[in-house]
Amino acid sequence: MGLILTKVSKVFKEFNVQLNLEVKDGELTTLLGPSGCGKTTTLQIISGIIKPDSGSIILNGNEITGADPWKRDIGIVFQDYALFPHLNVAGNISYGLKRKRAGKEKITEAVRNYLKLVHLEGYGDRTIDSLSGGEKQRVALARALAPEPGILLLDEPLSALDASLRKSLRREIRRIQQQLKLTTVYVTHDQEEALTISDSLVIMNQGRVEQHGTPPDIFNKPATKFAAEFLGHSNLIEGEVTAVEENSGIKARLKDNTEINAPYFPGFKAGDPVWIFFRSGRSELCSHREDTENTLPGRLLLKEYYGTHTLFEVDTNGTIIKAESRHPLSPEKKELTPGQEVFVSVRREYCYLIERLSRI
Amino acid sequence: MRFLLLFSVSTFILLFFYIPVFGVLKGAFLDKSGSFSFGTIRDVLTTPYNRRVILFTFEQAVLSTFFAVLLGFPGAYLLAKVNFPGKSAVKAVSMIPFVLPSILVVLGFVIFFGNNGYLNRAAMIILGTDKPPFRILYSLKAIILAHSFYNFPIAMRILSSLWEKMSSNQQNAAFSLGADRGTAFFTITLPQLMPALISAAGIIFLFCFSSFAVILVLGGGPAYTTMEVEIYRLAKVSLNIGAASSLAVIGIVFSLIFMFLTIHLQKKTSEAEEMTTTPSQKGIERPGIFTAYAVLILFLVAAPILSVIVKSFQMPVTRAGSEILSLHWYQKLFLGGSGAGVAAAIRNSIVFALSSGVIAIPIGTILSYFSVKNWIGNRTITSILDALFMLPMIVSSVMLGLGYMILRNSFSDRFSDSGILIIFAHSILAYPFVIRSVTGVLRKIKPSLIHAASSMGASPSAVFLTIELPLIKNALLTGAAFAFALSMGELNATILLAGRGTTTIPVAIYRLIGSYNFYGACALGTVLIIITVIIFILLDRISLRKGRNLPWG
Numbered sequence: 001m002g003l004i005l006t007k008v009s010k011v012f013k014e015f016n017v018q019l020n021l022e023v024k025d026g027e028l029t030t031l032l033g034p035s036g037c038g039k040t041t042t043l044q045i046i047s048g049i050i051k052p053d054s055g056s057i058i059l060n061g062n063e064i065t066g067a068d069p070w071k072r073d074i075g076i077v078f079q080d081y082a083l084f085p086h087l088n089v090a091g092n093i094s095y096g097l098k099r100k101r102a103g104k105e106k107i108t109e110a111v112r113n114y115l116k117l118v119h120l121e122g123y124g125d126r127t128i129d130s131l132s133g134g135e136k137q138r139v140a141l142a143r144a145l146a147p148e149p150g151i152l153l154l155d156e157p158l159s160a161l162d163a164s165l166r167k168s169l170r171r172e173i174r175r176i177q178q179q180l181k182l183t184t185v186y187v188t189h190d191q192e193e194a195l196t197i198s199d200s201l202v203i204m205n206q207g208r209v210e211q212h213g214t215p216p217d218i219f220n221k222p223a224t225k226f227a228a229e230f231l232g233h234s235n236l237i238e239g240e241v242t243a244v245e246e247n248s249g250i251k252a253r254l255k256d257n258t259e260i261n262a263p264y265f266p267g268f269k270a271g272d273p274v275w276i277f278f279r280s281g282r283s284e285l286c287s288h289r290e291d292t293e294n295t296l297p298g299r300l301l302l303k304e305y306y307g308t309h310t311l312f313e314v315d316t317n318g319t320i321i322k323a324e325s326r327h328p329l330s331p332e333k334k335e336l337t338p339g340q341e342v343f344v345s346v347r348r349e350y351c352y353l354i355e356r357l358s359r360i
Numbered sequence: 361m362r363f364l365l366l367f368s369v370s371t372f373i374l375l376f377f378y379i380p381v382f383g384v385l386k387g388a389f390l391d392k393s394g395s396f397s398f399g400t401i402r403d404v405l406t407t408p409y410n411r412r413v414i415l416f417t418f419e420q421a422v423l424s425t426f427f428a429v430l431l432g433f434p435g436a437y438l439l440a441k442v443n444f445p446g447k448s449a450v451k452a453v454s455m456i457p458f459v460l461p462s463i464l465v466v467l468g469f470v471i472f473f474g475n476n477g478y479l480n481r482a483a484m485i486i487l488g489t490d491k492p493p494f495r496i497l498y499s500l501k502a503i504i505l506a507h508s509f510y511n512f513p514i515a516m517r518i519l520s521s522l523w524e525k526m527s528s529n530q531q532n533a534a535f536s537l538g539a540d541r542g543t544a545f546f547t548i549t550l551p552q553l554m555p556a557l558i559s560a561a562g563i564i565f566l567f568c569f570s571s572f573a574v575i576l577v578l579g580g581g582p583a584y585t586t587m588e589v590e591i592y593r594l595a596k597v598s599l600n601i602g603a604a605s606s607l608a609v610i611g612i613v614f615s616l617i618f619m620f621l622t623i624h625l626q627k628k629t630s631e632a633e634e635m636t637t638t639p640s641q642k643g644i645e646r647p648g649i650f651t652a653y654a655v656l657i658l659f660l661v662a663a664p665i666l667s668v669i670v671k672s673f674q675m676p677v678t679r680a681g682s683e684i685l686s687l688h689w690y691q692k693l694f695l696g697g698s699g700a701g702v703a704a705a706i707r708n709s710i711v712f713a714l715s716s717g718v719i720a721i722p723i724g725t726i727l728s729y730f731s732v733k734n735w736i737g738n739r740t741i742t743s744i745l746d747a748l749f750m751l752p753m754i755v756s757s758v759m760l761g762l763g764y765m766i767l768r769n770s771f772s773d774r775f776s777d778s779g780i781l782i783i784f785a786h787s788i789l790a791y792p793f794v795i796r797s798v799t800g801v802l803r804k805i806k807p808s809l810i811h812a813a814s815s816m817g818a819s820p821s822a823v824f825l826t827i828e829l830p831l832i833k834n835a836l837l838t839g840a841a842f843a844f845a846l847s848m849g850e851l852n853a854t855i856l857l858a859g860r861g862t863t864t865i866p867v868a869i870y871r872l873i874g875s876y877n878f879y880g881a882c883a884l885g886t887v888l889i890i891i892t893v894i895i896f897i898l899l900d901r902i903s904l905r906k907g908r909n910l911p912w913g
Binding site: 047048049068069070071072074075076078079080082084085086087095096099100143144147149 | 806808809811812813814815816817818819820822826827830831
């Protein structure tokens with residue numbers, strides 16, 4: 001059960017989509033990527049607004065690839081809410097049930113239940129105009145849920161709302177999704193939203209899936225340079241594998257011949273071009289050389305105050321390395337000023353290796 | 361299904377618009393032996409009288425446009441930038457050119473500004489003379505005055521809709537850089553208003569260029585004749601269809617040139633500059649001047665119309681002209697010898713207006729869908745067809761009437777005398793307004809609304825009935841009201857086609873004016889005013905206060 005997209009492709013003038021994707025039953029899967037990466041197009045293919053050129057879409061065991069949009073058993077929440085302005089709140093929520101020719105009593109009950117589910121009891125008679133942005137989004141959610149669809153699609157549902165509202169609504173969406181055990185596809189370009197809400201995360205780029213995994217997997221072990229750069233502040237340094245030993249780990253050489261030690265990961269051999277990846281929160285900074293492994297000398301370029309932490313950027317032989325230090329800063333770090341000679345280091349267990357394709 | 365709808369609509373437009381227009385072209389380009397020739401057109405163009413008519417057509421249109429825009433400017437500023445009591449009334453005035461039948465404007469002008477009109481009578485009492493001080497009627501002055509007051513609301517509306525989007529901060533920036541009010545207006549505001557100014561001037565110019573009733577009555581003779589009136593005279597009085605057709609073709613060529621010129625100029629002047637969407641409005645700064653303007657406008661618009669109503673209840677009792685209140689003219693109209701004719705005219709007008717509404721609404725709606733939903737899947741072909749479907753807006757109604765006149769010989773007498781041709785002509789003239797009205801709203805329906813409905817199981821027909829139809833309902837009603845109003849007031853084509861049994865209210869009023877029965881004309885005019893006011897209120901209720909859905913979009 002769930003949703004399976006197999007070799008779905010759609011060619012546009014300046015853009016192609018090619019997808020294999022599995023959304024597990026009862027899970028919330030998020031499609032994350034920059035604008036134009038094809039995530040909304042993917043939703044439109046699932047919902048039938050766009051017909052793919054080839055491939056197959058199977059929803060809960062039924063092939064729906066060529067089905068008309070109104071025969072797919074799908075609930076959608078749109079970024080712009082898409083509430084029907086000429087119907088009141090109850091009219092919007094009951095719309096899908098009426099299409100299914102549900103009885104009056106069932107409709108009344110469903111409207112009451114779903115209004116309760118989204119904490120809008122008693123809102124049935126209100127006009128759409130009179131609702132705030134957050135209320136509109138709740139109504140849109142209730143409307144999509146009321147016909148009890150086989151899958152829920154959410155297309156950047158919170159992007160029109162302000163930050164604090166986004167946070168509370170996203171928790172509510174997650175709560176409702178888990179309560180109903182509803183298979184859900186959630187589209188967003190907001191990393192925090194994606195990391196917090198998802199069972200499973202799909203990083204998309206240029207119409208393709210870059211990586212599909214759990215949020216911690218993708219955050220800690222990005223499969224591609226794109227996934228590494230897209231999610232969080234990170235450092236990527238060009239290198240080449242020099243030695244691989246299962247016990248002691250992998251050694252890699254940078255362009256300036258500095259040697260970096262990393263843990264062992266299967267699949268690499270000496271001579272492989274790699275990206276050495278570590279989060280900027282993992283790198284350390286000091287004004288004098290310490291006898292630790294993976295230390296690079298450089299010149300401090302930038303020092304930025306962020307409230308909870310300070311961000312440093314260091315130029316090490318042409319490669320910029322970011323280092324985040326949580327507050328309070330050590331007296332030594334407080335003294336640092338841009339232009340100064342510094343040393344950055346990262347412990348080997350924080351390093352991860354990503355295959356460096358020659359085309360990049 | 362779509363293609364069946366599109367096919368039927370296209371066939372109707374082909375039969376009742378393009379074939380009549382083709383008939384006119386034939387009349388203009390075929391000589392007596394039936395071969396193609398520019399002879400007739402050359403003859404028309406080389407006749408000094410016709411050349412004078414063409415020149416005068418331009419002269420009055422240019423002057424009328426100038427004064428209408430000038431008169432509309434202060435109103436545009438008021439609507440765009442100032443909050444004041446009675447604003448909605450001033451806004452509602454902008455509908456007048458589309459709802460008020462021109463024959464009523466003409467009648468009101470005669471009754472109010474005429475030598476024996478209320479204005480002169482009041483002035484004579486105040487000045488103590490026995491000669492009317494204002495000699496306005498039957499002159500260029502009268503034509504320009506009537507056109508200005510009939511059309512300034514268009515300028516007001518179009519200018520204000522752009523003006524209200526302009527940020528006052530640009531003006532403030534100009535002030536801070538040392539520009540005084542006048543300099544700021546001419547260097548900052550006016551250049552940015554250019555597209556609206558051109559569009560307003562273009563529309564008003566076209567209206568005045570093809571104006572009919574105003575010229576026919578207020579011009580009063582060969583000295584002040586325009587092409588439209590001359591076409592009518594040639595066709596109906598001299599029965600010279602060839603010359604009438606040639607003049608009509610020359611007219612349409614000019615109209616098309618102006619239209620393209622307007623569009624071209626508009627494109628050239630529109631700035632890509634982002635404009636603010638939250639307009640700043642303030643209280644009035646110099647209330648005296650603007651109140652005076654508002655009063656003047658309402659007075660000049662209302663006075664002629666009120667004069668018609670007042671006059672209809674008056675009856676002269678002495679030769680000197682003293683009058684008493686009386687229902688005499690109504691009794692005479694409805695119960696007297698000519699009663700049957702007037703009652704028939706009222707009935708005809710209502711039947712024609714309802715029928716043309718019933719025909720124009722589906723045609724306009726189908727063509728809106730065709731265009732907005734890209735039925736045939738090719739934008740280029742769609743926009744070409746769009747232009748062809750909108751052509752009745754450009755072609756003057758006299759030309760359409762002429763085309764029908766030429767064609768009516770090929771129909772049986774029973775058919776051509778039944779009024780069906782008038783209904784078809786009115787439908788053709790009205791449906792572009794429905795397209796305009798519906799298209800604007802249809803475009804605004806977000807695709808996500810349709811997707812949302814269909815994801816919940818609504819088939820395309822269910823989407824139409826449950827989502828789209830309720831959302832375009834007001835636009836349809838607006839279109840219907842405009843179509844009804846247009847048919848109600850239409851004189852140009854109708855007067856060419858109306859036979860003994862198919863007289864309408866405007867035609868009857870025109871004939872009453874022609875026979876100097878002004879009291880009777882006013883009584884029938886009052887009936888038309890009542891009908892118009894009902895449409896006006898309906899329109900105001902539907903959409904006008906929201907400021908949308910106006911037919912010029």
